[in-house]
Amino acid sequence: MSDEILHELESDATRDAGALFLDVTTRYLEQTRAEVVPVSTPHDASTLAIRFNEPLPRKGKPLAEVVARVERDVIADSNKLCHPMYMGHQVSAPVPAAVWMEMVTAAVNNSTAVWEMAPTATVIEHRVVRWLCELAGLPPESGGTLTTGGTEATFTALLAARAAALPDVWTEGVSANPPVLVHGENAHYATTRAAGELGLGMKNAIAVPSRDYRMDVRALRDTLDRLEREGRRVMAVVATAGSTPTGSFDDLAAIGALCTERGIWLHVDAAHGGSALYSATHAARMAGVSRASSVAWDPHKMMLMPLQAGVLLVRDERLLDVAFAQKAPYLFHGARGDERVWDQGPRSFMCSRRADALKLWVALQRYGADGFGALYDRLCATTRALWEELRSRPDFETLHEPESNILCFRYVGRNADDAFNLRLRERWNRSGDGWITTTLLDGQRVLRVTLMNPRTTSEHVRRLVDGLASLGARGQA
Ligand SMILES: Cc1ncc(COP(=O)(O)O)c(C=O)c1O
Secondary structure (H helix, E strand, C coil): CCCHHHHHHHHHCCHHHHHHHHHHHHHHHHHHHHCCCCCCCCCCHHHHHHHCCCCCCCCCCCHHHHHHHHHHHHHCCCCCCCCCCECCCCCCCCCHHHHHHHHHHHHHCCCCCCHHHCHHHHHHHHHHHHHHHHHHCCCCCCEEEEECCHHHHHHHHHHHHHHHHCCCHHHHCCCCCCCEEEEECCCCHHHHHHHHHCCCCHHHEEEECEECCEECHHHHHHHHHHHHHCCCCEEEEEEEECCCCCCCECCHHHHHHHHHHHCCCEEEECCCCHHHHHCCCCHHHHCCHHHCCEEEECHHHHCCCCCCCEEEEECCHHHHHCCCCCCCCCCCCCCCCCCCCCCCHHHCCCCCCCCCHHHHHHHHHHHHHHHHHHHHHHHHHHHHHHHHHHHCCCCEEECCCCCCCEEEEEECHHHCCHHHHHHHHHHHHHHCCCECEEEEECCEEEEEEECCCCCCCHHHHHHHHHHHHHHHHCCCC
């Protein structure tokens, strides 16, 4: 047996080897701060695929060579979320302490499937979950789990709601007459997808119309009344706090009161907006969340964690214990006597689980809850500055007042139509000067920004408006 491969591993396990990665990462952070690199790539997918179209490497190469290629071939044409002109999707320019912690988490590599595999990370996960439960005003018996993100958090919440509505479902399956799921028309697709995944069927996911991009509570009441008259059982109502298209918050106090009055499971998808709870200015938008049966909250969104870090909170930890009624004697040993079950695997979709709670815990130690409140406020204030700028420009139309850090608008110069706006966005994103998104709002093509980078200032958003206006005026869209 040769030790050659072991020697290679050990030579990579040194400070000098780690410094190669550290140098590339800090260079990325510096170059994006200095704005000396393009925000994205001008290349399309097939051009980039040619770059990587090579046979499986049979032999390894020196680490320095590999790292140099990462910088040249991967990072150079990545979307640079740390560049202040990146204003695209709901993915963060991550906070540095959490970025550095990722390396430690990977090196230690404890799986949080069961406590015995991750003695400290497991209890830290419970600690972090409890902190978030307290912020949401959930009772002492509340608990939860980390997830890969909001989609998994909402899926898991609705799995628990299904177990509550149909206690035999794990063995018997969903009957021919499943309960229904009621959600706002602007809910993230995670909700309707869950209806399909859970065997309810998409036709049993009922959308309630919005008013000003929030769930219309009167329409919700009417829907619940109608379902009751028809003898249909409601498995859950899903409200959204920080909707994907416009960052709007449903009226959780009114919806919560309605659900409590009727004994209906309320799931709040606060994947985007949950972090408003850190902000003295914005926490009121979450008022009523304390009535929820479950809450999805993504630290990888407005807590600016690197992917992945989602959290599901449940009003009573036992609700999650029954969601997955899985037996696995080689792994899950259950409670010993009266001791609580610390293992998170039985409460989770995953078996092997990354210790994502560690970066969250480190970031909270480093910046504190107030630091996250300040970040939330800053991102919302910059979005408001953009809204004010757009309102002062005749060649743009704003479609809503921002409630958080998401804003939709249209270019209306040169009689621009939907197709023009779509092309304008493509042109802008390919230019390397900035990067934004688009969506359909009320059937209209709109431009959309999400500010997830504290480096973005009102000067940058003005530059975005000037850049779009100049492309638009030249008819270059
Ligand atoms: C309101 C809302 N819910 C859920 C999700 C999905 O979250 P994730 O991408 O972390 O699965 C998103 C993401 O855009 C969202 O905006």
